[in-house]
Amino acid sequence: MKNTNPPPESAxxxxxxxETALAFQASKTLLSAVEVGVFTELARKPADVHELRERxxxxxxxARDFFDALVALGFLRREDGVYHxxxxxxxxxxxxxxxxxxxxxxLEMAGSRLFGIWNxxxxxxxxxxxxxxxxxxDEDTYDALYADPDRLRTFLSSMTGISHRANLRIAxxxxxxxxTTMADMGTAQGDLAVxxxxxxxxxxxxxFDLPQAEPVFTEYAERHGLTDRLGFTGGDFFTDPxxxxxxxxxxxxxxxxGLERKKVLLRKAWEALPQGGAVVVYDTLIDDDxxxxxxxxxxxxxxxxxxxxxxxxxxxECQEWMREAGFDRTWTEHxxxxxxxxxxxxx
Amino acid sequence: MKNTNPPPESAxxxxxxxETALAFQASKTLLSAVEVGVFTELARKPADVHELRERxxxxxxxARDFFDALVALGFLRREDGVYHxxxxxxxxxxxxxxxxxxxxxxLEMAGSRLFGIWNxxxxxxxxxxxxxxxxxxDEDTYDALYADPDRLRTFLSSMTGISHRANLRIAxxxxxxxxTTMADMGTAQGDLAVxxxxxxxxxxxxxFDLPQAEPVFTEYAERHGLTDRLGFTGGDFFTDPxxxxxxxxxxxxxxxxGLERKKVLLRKAWEALPQGGAVVVYDTLIDDDxxxxxxxxxxxxxxxxxxxxxxxxxxxECQEWMREAGFDRTWTEHxxxxxxxxxxxxx
Numbered sequence: 001m002k003n004t005n006p007p008p009e010s011a012x013x014x015x016x017x018x019e020t021a022l023a024f025q026a027s028k029t030l031l032s033a034v035e036v037g038v039f040t041e042l043a044r045k046p047a048d049v050h051e052l053r054e055r056x057x058x059x060x061x062x063a064r065d066f067f068d069a070l071v072a073l074g075f076l077r078r079e080d081g082v083y084h085x086x087x088x089x090x091x092x093x094x095x096x097x098x099x100x101x102x103x104x105x106x107l108e109m110a111g112s113r114l115f116g117i118w119n120x121x122x123x124x125x126x127x128x129x130x131x132x133x134x135x136x137x138d139e140d141t142y143d144a145l146y147a148d149p150d151r152l153r154t155f156l157s158s159m160t161g162i163s164h165r166a167n168l169r170i171a172x173x174x175x176x177x178x179x180t181t182m183a184d185m186g187t188a189q190g191d192l193a194v195x196x197x198x199x200x201x202x203x204x205x206x207x208f209d210l211p212q213a214e215p216v217f218t219e220y221a222e223r224h225g226l227t228d229r230l231g232f233t234g235g236d237f238f239t240d241p242x243x244x245x246x247x248x249x250x251x252x253x254x255x256x257x258g259l260e261r262k263k264v265l266l267r268k269a270w271e272a273l274p275q276g277g278a279v280v281v282y283d284t285l286i287d288d289d290x291x292x293x294x295x296x297x298x299x300x301x302x303x304x305x306x307x308x309x310x311x312x313x314x315x316x317e318c319q320e321w322m323r324e325a326g327f328d329r330t331w332t333e334h335x336x337x338x339x340x341x342x343x344x345x346x347x
Numbered sequence: 348m349k350n351t352n353p354p355p356e357s358a359x360x361x362x363x364x365x366e367t368a369l370a371f372q373a374s375k376t377l378l379s380a381v382e383v384g385v386f387t388e389l390a391r392k393p394a395d396v397h398e399l400r401e402r403x404x405x406x407x408x409x410a411r412d413f414f415d416a417l418v419a420l421g422f423l424r425r426e427d428g429v430y431h432x433x434x435x436x437x438x439x440x441x442x443x444x445x446x447x448x449x450x451x452x453x454l455e456m457a458g459s460r461l462f463g464i465w466n467x468x469x470x471x472x473x474x475x476x477x478x479x480x481x482x483x484x485d486e487d488t489y490d491a492l493y494a495d496p497d498r499l500r501t502f503l504s505s506m507t508g509i510s511h512r513a514n515l516r517i518a519x520x521x522x523x524x525x526x527t528t529m530a531d532m533g534t535a536q537g538d539l540a541v542x543x544x545x546x547x548x549x550x551x552x553x554x555f556d557l558p559q560a561e562p563v564f565t566e567y568a569e570r571h572g573l574t575d576r577l578g579f580t581g582g583d584f585f586t587d588p589x590x591x592x593x594x595x596x597x598x599x600x601x602x603x604x605g606l607e608r609k610k611v612l613l614r615k616a617w618e619a620l621p622q623g624g625a626v627v628v629y630d631t632l633i634d635d636d637x638x639x640x641x642x643x644x645x646x647x648x649x650x651x652x653x654x655x656x657x658x659x660x661x662x663x664e665c666q667e668w669m670r671e672a673g674f675d676r677t678w679t680e681h682x683x684x685x686x687x688x689x690x691x692x693x694x
Contacts, residue, residue, distance in 0.1 A: 012435040014450045014508075015684075017377070020420065021454045024374040024462055025645040030367050032469045059475030062651040065644050065659065066472055068633075072641035073367065088359040103361045107368045115371055116466045122379045122458075125413055128406030161361075286415075294419035297412050298372040304409040312412065337362075 024115075029069050031111030034104055038070065039085055039093035046084045105158035117305050124305045131305050146212045156216050159188040163251055166282060166339040167192045171199035173333065173341070174247070174280060183208055183245035185237055185265070186253040190217045192282075193249075194224050204229040206243050210236060237265060242272035249280045254318070255299065258309025266325040270346055278345045279327065281318055285340040288316045295338040318342040371462075376416050378458030381451055385417065386432055386440035393431045452505035464652050471652045478652050493559045503563050506535040510598055513629060513686040514539045518546035520680065521594070521627060521690070530555055530592035532584055532612070533600040537564045539629075540596075541571050551576040553590050557583060584612060589619035598629045601665070602646065605656025613672040617693055625692045626674065628665055632687040635663045642685040665689040 033039065041047070041055050053063040067083055070076040075089050091099045093107075113132075120131035146152050176182075176196060180203060184193040187207030197203055207217050211234030221230045233243050238261065242248065248269045254262045269279040284296040300312030315332030319342060322330045327344030334340045380386065388394070388402050400410040414430055417423040422436050438446045440454075460479075467478040493499050523529075523543060527550060531540040534554030544550055554564050558581030568577045580590045585608065589595065595616045601609045616626040631643040647659030662679030666689060669677045674691030681687045 011438050011446060014435070014439045016421070017435060017439055017454070018450055018509075020373055020377050020422075021381075021450075021457055022374070022642075022645075023370040024457075024465060025649065026367055026641065027369065027371040027374065028465045028468050029645065029648065030364070032472060034368075035469050036472065058472050061475035061658070062472050062648060064637075065633075065647040065651065068637040069641060069644035069648060071638045072644050074363070075367075078638060088361070088364060091358045092361045092364055099358060103365055103368075107364070110368055110371075111469075118371060118375045119463045119466055121375050122382050125379060125383065125405050125409050128408035162365075286412075290411075290415040291418045291425060294373065294416060295369075297416035297419050298369075298376065300412040301376065301409060301416060302372065304412065311408070 026069075026073055028111070028115060029066065029073065030075060031107055031115065033066070033070055033075065034093055034107045035111050037095065038067070038076070039089045040095040042076070042083055042085045043090055043094035043096060046082050048081050048083070052083055101157045102161040102164060103158075104161070105154045106161050108154060109158055114302065114306065118302075121301070121305060124301075128304070130308050132307075146210050149212075152212060153216055156188040156213060159252065160191040160220075163282075163339075164191055164195075165337065166335045167195040167251070169335045169339075170249070170251075170280070170282060170341060171195040173335065174278075174343070176200040176203055176247075179203065179246035179278075181205060181245040182247040182249060183233070183243040184249045184251065185242070185269075186250065187217060187232075188213060189220045190230070190232075191220070192251045193230055194221060194226060196249075197226050197229055198224065206231045206233045206245065208233045208235060208237065208243055210234065237268070242268050244272065244274075246274060246277050247280060248273060248277075249282065251282045252284070254281055255283050255303055255312050256307055256310045258311070261309065262313075263321055263325065266321050266327075266344070270326040270344075273346045275346060278343055279322065281322075281342045281344075282335070282339065283318075283342075284312065284338045285318070285332070285342070286312050286314045288314045290314065293338055315340055315342050319344070373416075373420055375458070375462060376413065376420065377422060378454055378462065380413070380417055380422065381440055381454045382458050384442070385414070385423070386436045387442040389423070389430055389432045390437055390441035390443060393429045395428050395430070399430055448504045449508040449511060450505075451508070452501045453508050455501060456505055461649065461653065465649075468648070468652060471648075475651075477655050479654075493557050496559075499559060500563055503535040503560060506599065507538040507567075510629075510686075511538055511542075512684065513682045514542040514598070515546075516682045516686075517596070517598075517627070517629060517688060518542040520682065520688070521625075523547040523550055523594075526550065526593035526625075528552060528592040529594040529596060530580070530590040531596045531598065532589070532616075533597065534564060534579075535560060536567045537577070537579075538567070539598045540577055541568065541573060543596075544573050544576055545571065553578045553580045553592065555580045555582060555584065555590055557581065584615070589615055591619065591621075593621065593624050594627060595620060595624075596627045596629065599631070601628055602630050602650055602659050603654055603657045605658070608656070609660075610668055610672065613668050613674075613691070617673040617691075620693045622693060625690055626669065628669075628689040628691075629682070629686065630665075630689075631659065631685045632665070632679070632689070633659050633661045635661045637661065640685055662687055662689050666691070 036056050049064050071078050076083050092103050117131045124131045182205040185208050187209045190207040193205045193207050214232050217232050221227055284299050286296045287293045296312050303310035319330040322344035328347040329345040332342045383403050396411050418425050423430050439450050464478045471478045529552040532555045534556045537554040540552045540554050561579050564579050568574055631646045633643045634640045643659050650657035666677040669691035675694040676692040679689050
C-alpha cells in the first residue's frame with residue numbers, strides 16, 4: 001500500500017534547494033533595512049527596540065522580528081537589549097559615512113527596483129522583453145535615469161561601488177607605463193580613471209559619459225586631487241566621436257547593450273585609437289565554459305530583465321568581436337572576484 | 348585632498364553584504380525554473396539549449412543564460428551541450444515524481460505569491476499590515492485558499508514538504524506509548540498523524556481541518572494503509588469543539604495567528620484533554636535569545652507579510668501561554684533543523 005511518497009531517507013537532501021529558494025527573504029530583509037535606514041540610525045546612536053522602532057517610523061507588529069532577524073543574519077548585534085551596527089554594516093551601510101557610496105547605492109537600487117523586476121523573471125524568459133515597468137521609461141533605459149539628478153547620482157555612485165575593487169587592479173595590471181593618455185568610456189563617477197591616474201603619475205585622461213554626469217564626475221576628480229590630469233568629455237558614445245587617447249577603457253559597459261551595439265562600440269574604438277593603442281574591456285565575464293561564474297550568469301539575466309538588448313558574454317566572445325573590429329592581438333585576464341578584462345591591441 | 352572615499356583596504360569587506368543583498372537573483376532563478384518546468388522536462392528527456400528552450404516555450408534571448416545559471420548554481424549539469432538534472436533536482440523537482448510533493452509546492456507558492464509579497468516588506472514593516480493583495484483575499488486568509496481545490500491541494504502538500512522531516516522525529520521523540528489516541532489539529536494532508544501512527548502501532552488518531560481538506564487527507568491516509576486507525580474530523584478550530592484525544596498536536600499552526608487566537612487554541616486544547624493528556628505544539632521556534640535562528644525570524648516576517656496577525660514565537664513564550672491556559676508541566680525540545688516542539692501536560 002505504501003508508495004515512495006514520502007521519500008526514503010536515502011534520497012538526496014532538499015536542504016540546498018530550500019535554502020536557495022527562500023534566500024530572497026534574507027535578501028529583502030537586508031535591502032529593507034538599508035531602505036528604512038536601520039544602519040544610519042544606529043550609527044547615530046545605538047537604541048533598544050522601542051526607540052529604534054520610533055526613530056524609524058515602523059509599526060510595532062514586525063519591528064522586533066525585523067531587528068532580531070538582522071542580528072541572526074549577522075548585520076546587527078544586540079547587547080542587553082540595545083542594537084548596534086556590526087563593523088561591516090557601520091563601514092558600508094551608514095548614509096553619513098563615505099563608505100556608504102561603495103555598495104549601498106547598489107542595494108538601494110536592488111531594493112527599490114531590481115527585486116520587483118526580478119519578480120517577473122519568468123515573463124522576461126518567455127518574451128525576451130525587459131520587465132522594467134517604470135512609468136518614465138522610454139526607448140533608452142538611460143535617458144530617464146540621466147534625466148533625474150538624484151537617481152543619476154545614486155546610480156553613478158553605485159557603479160563605483162561595484163567596480164572599485166576591480167578598478168584598483170586594473171590600475172596596476174595593465175602596462176600603463178607604455179602609454180600617456182587614456183579615456184574611460186561610460187565613466188560614471190570616474191572611479192576607474194581616478195584609480196588608474198592615481199597609480200600612474202605619468203598618465204593623463206578623460207572620462208566620457210552623457211553630459212549630465214559631469215558634476216558628479218568633476219566632484220569626484222576634485223576630491224582625489226586629479227583636476228590637472230583628468231577631464232570630462234560629454235557625449236553619447238553611439239552618435240558622437242570618441243576622444244583621442246592611447247587607451248580606451250569600457251568598464252561594465254558592453255553588457256548593457258545588444259550584439260550590434262557592442263560591435264559598434266568596439267569598431268569605433270578601433271577607429272579612434274592610434275597605432276599601438278589598446279582597448280580594455282572590463283566586465284563580469286561569463287567563464288568560457290559557461291558553467292562556473294554564477295554571479296556573471298545572473299548578472300546577464302539581470303540585463304535581460306532590465307535592459308532592451310543587454311547580455312553578458314565570455315572573454316572568448318569578446319575577443320572574437322575585437323578581432324572582427326580590426327584588433328590584431330587580444331587576450332583575457334582575470335582581475336579579482338567575478339571580474340576580468342579583455343584587451344585588444346591595434347598594431 | 349584625498350578623503351577616505353574609497354575606503355582603505357583594511358575596511359571590513361562588503362562581500363557578505365553584497366552576497367546577501369543579491370541572493371534574491373539565484374532564488375528567483377530557481378523558482379522560475381520550477382515554475383516553467385525545466386526539471387520536469389529534463390526528467391522526461393535531457394536536451395540541448397535549443398530543444399529545451401522550445402519544449403519550455405522560452406524566448407531565445409535569455410534561455411541559454413538561464414540554463415547555464417542553473418548549471419553554475421548546481422541544479423543542472425551540462426555535458427557535451429546537453430542539460431541533465433542533478434540527482435537533487437531529479438528527486439525533488441520533477442512534477443511526475445512523488446518527491447515533487449515534498450518541497451516543490453512550497454517553491455511554487457514562493458515563486459507565484461511570496462516573492463511578490465516580500466517586495467513590499469518595507470510597507471509591511473511601516474504599517475503592520477499584510478501585503479497579500481490577492482483579489483480573492485477576504486477577512487480570513489484561509490477561506491480563499493480552501494475555496495479553490497487546486498490551490499488547496501498545492502498548499503496542503505507543501506505543508507507536508509516543510510514538515511515531513513520534523514514529523515518523523517515527533518513520531519519517535521514523544522512518549523506515544525503512554526497514550527492510545529491523538530488528534531492532529533490543522534492536519535492538512537495529514538503527514539504528522541501518518542508518521543506518528545506508522546511508528547506507533549498501538550495508537551489511533553484523527554486529523555482535524557476545514558472540511559475541504561478531507562479528500563486530500565483521506566487519499567494520503569489510504570496511500571499509507573492507515574484508514575483503519577486514522578480518521579478525519581472536519582471543522583473550524585475556533586468555532587467547533589475539539590475532538591477527544593489523549594494528545595492534541597498543532598504543527599506549524601500557532602504562528603499563523605495573533606496572540607489572542609493562539610491563546611484560544613491552547614485554552615480549548617486544555618479543556619478538551621483528559622487528565623494526563625498532553626498538547627504538543629510544533630513550529631519553527633525562534634530561539635529564546637532571539638539571535639540565532641534566522642530561518643525562524645524570517646518565517647515570522649513572512650507571517651507579518653502574508654497574514655493579518657500571525658507571528659513566530661519562542662519556546663519560552665509558548666510555555667507561558669500554556670501555563671496560562673492551565674497546563675501544569677511544560678517543556679521545549681529541539682527536533683531537527685530549525686524546528687522544535689513545546690509540550691504541555693494536563694496533570
